[in-house]
Amino acid sequence: MPQVTRRQAILGLGAFTLVLAGCGDDEPAQQSGQQDLNRAGAMSSYSAGTQFKATAPVTFTILYNNHPNYPLKNDWLFWTELGKRTNVTLTPTVVPLSDYENKRSLMIGAGDAPLIIPKTYPHQETPFVASGAILPVSDYLDLMPNFKDKIAKWNLKADLDELRQADGRFYLLPGVHEAIWIDYSLAVRTDILEKLDLEVPKTWEDLYTVLKAMKAEYPDLYPLSDRWGIPTPGGALFDIIAKAYGTQAGWNYHNETWDATAGKFVLTGAMPQYKQMVEYLNKLAKEKLLDPESFTQNDDDAIRKFTSGKSFVIGSNAQTLINDYRANLEKSVEGAKVEKIPTPTGPLGDVKFGTRLENGIMISKKALEHENFVAMMQFIDWLWYSDAGQEFAKWGVEGVTVNKGADGSYKIASDVDYVGLNPGAPKHLQKDFGFGNGVFAYGGTTKLLQSTFSEEELEFQKAIEPRKALPVPPPAPLNEEEREQATLWETPLDDFVQQQTLKFILGERDLSEWDAYVQELESKNASSYINLVNTAYERFKKENG
Structure with missing residues (x-):
């Protein structure tokens, strides 16, 4: 499960989602003032593919997201x-995963943040831009040849x-993937499919057929009982269904969606595609194929239902x-x-939609005054x-934690385990060595990403890979005045859409009232909000081509 939900990642602090600014060909300040930067410890000739090593020992402070599955060890x-390898010592300010976002905000607001602030998802940086507390990193890309x-x-x-x-600047250095990575889907009891002579569902309508057959055979059960409904009802489920219909919901809900045919942004919660998604889910709920507790139960309860055969x-x-399903299910249900x-x-067919950007790094504005600023940027670029x-951050040291084949393949050391690659091994790559650490290891080539995948997961990716990637929407950056206004409209609209979506799905509100619901959106400044976004889009397009 992601360390923050995808919806949290994209919405940041909610009202600030819309500051998705556009692109200019030149970074505003890259060509000016670079000669005045603090260069102590920096390499004089550093380029892509060069091993970074500071010319003298340097120390940088870093905010460290401490994961309970592999808590930090100094050794x-x-x-x-x-x-x-780098002549760099990192001094971590350690914050528990559960409190990371809150502590990060407090420290940045107080001016006490470390120089390097990783584990920040795209758009979570937006609330800190206006104060000038974080660096416009796009001004300094000439220091980052690998990036x-x-x-x-x-x-x-x-x-x-x-x-x-x-x-026109950006303030986050994101992790970057070579290709779109689809990870979330559905886990299905294939022994039940075999028993009922059913094929693995390829479409959502196929899934409906499968669930109906399961319900007919096991009338006392809800065939689909989902997790990840807290704090965002429908979390991953709504997200993956919405994308198949050409809209947004769940973790990745935005109030605005780009309509390529119309050439403008439209209100997501009023889209015909959004209604179609709601109608589909309502059908599942109405026919008792979807457990209504999916939207309120905690993950442990959902997992228990699944692994106990309920x-x-x-x-x-x-x-x-x-980690959560297979072993416990096989223990409790014979033959499962x-x-x-x-x-x-x-309805969109064989398409995939997703970002190739991963969580990344903010840099404190005070880093500019640090004598080792250029060395720090080179170090970040290398690691x-x-x-x-x-490769180092993910796999560690060749001959100790990993062995690399002549074809560039990776094989974990015989006494080390990681993501079930070597079950029963006495040591663990994350817990005992600190590699594969979510603070440092993300992004990269598809080959590196998939180097930890099981054969089963590689088959999943092989099935997804041919799907056509949909383009990312165009930018519509809001200015400061527009952002303040959007703040007043964004959250009430968002909350209302989420509330009414659940009511429609669960039958608490009849779908015959959809038009009335759309009018209620209008009463919550829906048109004004969308006009604001489209004004920003048109302005940026005019100014930047």
């Missing part, structure tokens, strides 16, 4: 090996432009399939089998964006 091989190389080589410009603020379908990703099926498709740095 990790990661720290000592990082020092050997620039991947943006160019992987054609990531449009993805990156989503991060630009109204001033439901047959649940939301899943690669890790939850292994479960697979993560390729994400079902819908988070070079092939060698990404």
Whole structure:
């Protein structure tokens, strides 16, 4: 499960979602003042593919998101090996995962944040831009040749432009993937499919047919009982269904959706496609194929239902399939089998939609005054964006934690386990060595990403890969005055859509009242909000081409 929900990641603090600024060909300040930057410890000739090593020992402070599954240890091989390779010591300010976002906000607001602020999802940086507390990192990309190389080589410009603020700059260095990575889908009891002579569902309508057959055979059960409904009802389920219909919901809900046919943004919650999604889910709920508790139960309860045989379908990703479902299910239900099926498709057909941007790094504005500023930027560029740095952060040290084949493949050391690759091994890559750490290891080539995938997950990815990737929406950056106004409208609209969506799905409000619901959206400034977004879009398009 993601460390913050995808919806939280994209919405940031809710009202600030819309500051998705556009792209200019030149970074405003890259060509000016660079000679005045603090260069102590920096390499004089540093380029893409070069091993970074500071010319003298340097120390940088970093905000550290402490994951309970692999709590920080000072004696990790990661720290000592990082020092050997880069001449850098990191001094972490350790914050529990559960309180990371709150503490991060407080520290930035108080001016006490460390220099390096990782584990920040796209658009979570927006609330800190106006205060000047964080660095406009796009001004300093000339110091980051590996980052620039991947943006160019992987054609990531449009993805990156989503991060630009109204001033044309961006303030977050995102993790970047070579290709769209689809992870979330449904886990399905395949032994039940076999018993009922059913095929693995390929579309959402196929899934409806499968659920009906399951219900007919097991009338006392809800075949689909989902998780990830707290704090966002429908979390992952709504997200993946909405994308199949050409809209947005759940974790990735935005009040505005780009309509390529109309050439403008439209209100998501009033789209015909959104209604179609709601109608589909209402059908599942009405026929008792979907457990109504899916939207209020905690994950543990949903998992218990599935692993005890009281439901047959649940939301899943690669890790939850292994860690949460399979072993417990096989222990409690004789002959049970479960697979993560390729994400079902819908009216849009074989398409996939997603960002290639991952959580990334904010940099404190005070870093500019640090004597080792350039060295710090080079270090960040190497560790988070070079092939060698990404490989090191993920896999560790060759001959100790991993062995690399002549074809570039990776094989985990015989005494080390990671994501179930070597079950029963006495040591763990994350817990005992500090590698595969979500603070440092993300993004990179598809080959590196998939190097930890099981054969089963590789088959899933093989099924998804041919699907056509939909383009990212164009930027519509709000200026400061527009942002203030959007703040007043965004959250009430969002909350109302979520509330009414659940009522329609669960039958608490009849779908015959859809037109009335759309009018109620109008009373909550829906048109004014969308006009604001489209005005920003048109202005940016005119100014930037």
